[in-house]
Amino acid sequence: MIYCGVCTLPPEYCEFGGAHKRCKEWLEKNHADMFQKIYPVDGVAAGVSSLSVEKQEEIDRKVQKQVAREEAKAERELAKKLSSKILVKRIERNKRKHIIVVAGLEQIDVEMKKMAKTFASRFATGASVTKSPEGKDEIVIQGDVGEEVEEYLVAYLSKEGLSDIKVELVEDKKRKK
Incomplete structure (x- = not known):
């Protein structure tokens, strides 16, 4: 064929x-x-x-x-x-617990569920696809694996020939009241 x-x-x-x-x-x-x-x-x-x-x-x-x-x-x-970029956000849940939110993957035409499953198996954590407040899909990964996710995405994009897309690691912290 x-x-x-x-x-x-x-x-x-x-x-x-x-x-x-x-x-x-x-x-x-x-x-x-x-x-x-x-x-x-x-x-x-x-x-x-x-x-x-x-x-x-x-x-x-x-x-x-x-x-x-x-x-x-x-x-x-x-x-x-x-011209797009992928955001990898590290969000603090409790004092020492974190989750990683990967947003912006819909622009590179990747199946979100398959990518979430890849993250879950690669980093031995839980990962799922959720809707953001804007209505876009994003992947939520349990655990503090932000740097590893960023490295994996950069390698994946260069393998796909989309090395011009930027992957940005952002840290969100809860504000004390």
């Missing part, structure tokens, strides 16, 4: 992804035989030759506009991801 190097979908479904033009270029460069099977030149040329020149130019402009819109949308989403 071959998967696209750009959108990670099978090449037959690349047209439904966000970067069809780049996917098509990648397929032509890496798998020319499959490219010929999916995008046969003969059938397209025969269908296009029967159109009038004005109609053909109009179709080309529409396709170019749609491709440009899709590419711009993908670039905006990537810029939004790269």
